[in-house]
Amino acid sequence: MDDTDLHHGLNLLARGWRLRELGASACDRVPVWDLVILTAAHEVQAQLYRQCLDRLRAAGGLPARTAAMVVPDPDGRRIGSGGATLHALRVAAEAHGDLAGTRVLLVHSGGDSRRVPWANLFGKAFLPLPLLADSDHAVPTLFDHLLAITAPLPRRLSDGGLAIFTGDVLPLFDCGGVELADGATVITKPVSLDVAGRHGVICAPDHPAGGPVTGLLQKPTPAAIADAGALVGGASALLDTGIFCFAGRGWRALAGAAAELGVAACTHVGSAAVSLYEDIAGAMVAACHERVRATAMGPALLAHLGAVPLHHGASPELAFLHFGTQAEIVDHFAGAWQGRLGRRLHARCGPDAARDAVILESRLDERVAVGGASLVLGCELGSGWAVGRRSVVVGVRDPGSGVSVGDHQALWHVPVRDASGPGACAVLVAGIFDDPKRPDTAAVFMNRPLRRWLDERHIGTEDIWDGDRPRDLWHARLFPVSGDAGMRATLARMLLGAAPDAAAVAAWRAAPRVAYADLSAVADATAVEVGRRAHLQPQVCDDLTRALAGGLDRDVSALVAQCGPSAVAADDASVWPSESRWRQVRADLLRAGDWAPAGDAEAERAFLAVRCDVAAAVPAVMERAVRDLQPGTVVDDALPVRFDIAGGWTDTPPVCLERVGHVCNLAVHLAGAPSVGAVVEVLCEPRIELELGDDGERRTVTAIPDAIDLHDAFLLPLTALRLCGFGSPTGVSQGVRVRTWSRAPRGSGLGASSILGASLIRALQRVAGRDDDVATVANLVLVLEQRMTTGGGWQDQLGGLVPGVKLCSSLPTRPLELRVEPVPLLPAASEELQRRLVLFFTGQQRLARNVLEIVVGRYLRREASTLRALDDLAGLALAARGALSRADFDGLGGVMAEAWQVHQQLDANCSNPVVDGIFAAVEDLTCGAKLAGAGGGGCAAAMAKDTESAQRLRSVLSSMPDVRVYEWSL
DSSP states (O other), rough: OOOHHHHHHHHHHHHHHHHHHHHHTTTSSOOOEEEEEEESHHHHHHHHHHHHHHHHHTOSSSSSTOOOEEEOOOOOOOOOHHHHHHHHHHHHHHHOOOOOOOEEEEOOSOOOOTTGGGGGOGGEEEEEEETOOOOSSSSOOOHHHHHHHTTTTTHOTOOOOEEEEEEEEEEESSSGSSSOOOEEEEEEEEEEEHHHHSSEEEEOOTOOTTEEEEEEESSSOOOHHHHHOOOEEEEEEEEEEEEEEEEEEEHHHHHHHHHHHHHHHHHSSSSSOOOIIIIIIGSSSGGGGHHHHHSSSSHHHHHHHSSSSSEEEOOTEEEEEEEEEEEHHHHHHHOOOGGGGGOOEEEOOOOOOOOOOOEEEEOOOOEEEOOOTOOEEEEOOOTTEEEEEOEEEEEEEESSSSSOOOOTEEEEEEESSSSSTTEEEEEEEEEETTOOSTTTTTETTTTEEHHHHHHHHOOOOGTTTTTTTTBBBGGGOOOEEEEHHHHHHHHHHHOOOOOOOHHHHHHHHOOOOOOOHHHHHBOOHHHHHHHHHHHHHHHHHHHHHHHHTTSSSSOOHHHHHOOOOOOOOOOOOOOOOOOHHHHHHHHHHHHHHOHHHHHHHHHHHHHHHHHHHHHHSSSOOOOOOOOOOOTTOEEEEEEEEEEEEOOTTTTSHHHHHHHHHHEEEEEEEEBBBOEEEEEEOOOSSSSSEEEEEOOOEEEEEEESSSSSOOTTTTTTHHHHHHHSEEETEEEEEEEEEEEEEOOTTOOOOSSSHHHHHHHHHHHHHTTTOOOOHHHHHHHHHHHHHHHTTTOOOOOHHHHHHHHEEEEEEEOOOSSSSEEEOOOOHHHHHHOOOOOOEEEEEOOOOOOHHHHHHHHHHHHHHHHHHHHHHHHHHHHHHHHHHHHHTTOHHHHHHHHHHHHHHHHHOOOOOOHHHHHHHHHHHHHHHHHHEEEEOOSSSSSEEESSSSSHHHHHHHHHHTTSOOOOOOOEEO
């Protein structure tokens, strides 16, 4: 992949992760897979897969409503990708009933993994792939990323359907953007003819971008591609990616075929296994019917699928990460990945580990050297060990005697049953260029001819093959089994080294030995999982202890979830950057220790402690008493509301106190007039007269208490008056009459309450003859909201105080520094923005504090997804500024859509079925939409595709119950 493809692919993967996480937390309104099926090569592999799925579900990686099952090939026999599909669907129907209305993801992951033999047991689908990973959670696997990239598909299969993917490929493409036929759809990608010649090719001469398939080719020559009319653009062909989707009649027909033919597929009817591409897909292409009919199961397949149309959907931007060989895998790990590949996760190592080596769930003595682009997974290695370049070491736990693993070599241990007693492991090695499929005369082992390797050790072929075993590397009994760690190291040196001594060869001869092919029969799946947990738990506990002792920026809750409740306390508040963070850590530990009520109380104290953080970060607020003002003086102040395009939440304490914040927003008049305001009149008498203009409620007070009921209708003006020095619990220092008003709907999300606070504080500052500049007022509102415990940030007040379109930023300095950069728009651009951006009230009221407390808690907990989301939002604010400055309103709509996705990642409850329904109803007319502010209801804005779409959009929205469309202006 070039940098552009990589950037695009990673962005698609990140979006998929957000949608996957949203589906796990809000599957009642976000479509998810009803059933996920993995195929396996044999029962031992299936058992390991089930353990992986159990871990995934325990970590929240599978929604509660998503069932998951593993279906091994029957009796370990290979029945082909098509046979495995039919067999798996039949088994699933027996377990879950009729699948017709079910959304099913089937991942073919049952191969032998011969060219990646160290993944033979846990399967390529569960290879570690630490893309977009964080240091506090389990290392993501290829299967995790498949769940993410396919997350948009369930929405497209509203009436049920099947998506088929392979477990050794991560395709990076927009799953949700492919048109699915009422039948079957194969995803294609235009590729060069040399690539096409090594794979399947789809013929669709009249529909290169997507449409009916007229033929299927298998590893065709360029001439065959040209003769079949399969050329695309003169020098390319459509690659069969192996990704199939069945919907409508295609799904019903395939489910029927599985019910009838699933058993036959298991018994190898005829001489060949059933292929998904050649047989099942071929049955849906008229040009292939004659060939399919000639196979054993062909007539039955044609009876079910012969009338089902096969379409293709071209995805030119699709990029593949193929995990077909060891060399490919280390090449993937060697890539830069724009800094988004985690190379040290739950790992300890020394300075001699290369920067680009990937070390996962491992503890290495600080003297262990690891070469570049190597992978070390689940290991404990002592000081005598060394790992070369582009090498792989998996599951080796030997803190004692050392072994040198050379360049381009692999070493791994597998626990086995019924061997040399408890703790016995097979010692396995490979060269990363080996191909165990070759016969012995052409076999390459440890990157050189197998016969030469045997001759160097004076080993005969009869030592590794006997009877009628196939004479290839896969079936060669090369790998000794031992229960003694020291002996395993000796045997490993014999296998890896160039010139082993006679004693080591003698030990090899004396040991029981297995071949790659034997592992499924002798491996101890339970010991694999128990050993992994026993090895990983101290690693994670060590991470947790370091985090607690040093006040580190780690997700304590996630660490505790992996290592179990910890007895470590967090009593030293001095190591934490703030009281709020310290209290949240205590809350997480209390909850993990089954003291949930105490933990909940501590979490509430953490939220309230944010006000102390704000007080320490904003310029000192001196509550100097206001006295001796001229009676009759009146200050009238009014402000617009704001709509935030992107960046909201990065302005909220404590986030903005610790990270750079960016928000791009608009100051807007509704119906051509300001939306909130305050009038302050100086009185002679020492009393305060309050009036709420929106409902006319009045109150007179002669003192302002320290504690004001949070539900008091006059909470805002009383707190503001106290903050600005007009009164205290002992009395009123300066009498005033205060009237506040708001024409924005309650719970609009347009920042009305904060902007009303800004308007009132500015009026109070002006009447007192004190500073009323934007920075002073904005900081005072920050303090005001913390005292009111609504906990808002700075973007609302800046959005109302500064007119027009702007990028607002904060620097986490002491005191906090706020900056505003106007985004100038030409008159024509301003007019187009106001025509195309449709602002409306959803009819759903919302309260910021409910959502706010959730998100602030997750930030204080340092949840990785929350930190990623906040970083994304800050970047999207900059992207919005760029799109506005170019008058790129399509791009601006895309930013809004992306920001809305990220908001839902922060809190799934920021939307609801009513809002989802509104957005879905107008999706075809818009290029992006989002709720204002923190979400949960209130106002929203949608960017229409053009001015004509904007008119239709206003009409559609106006016809909806309780929805109100606003005329707005900058």
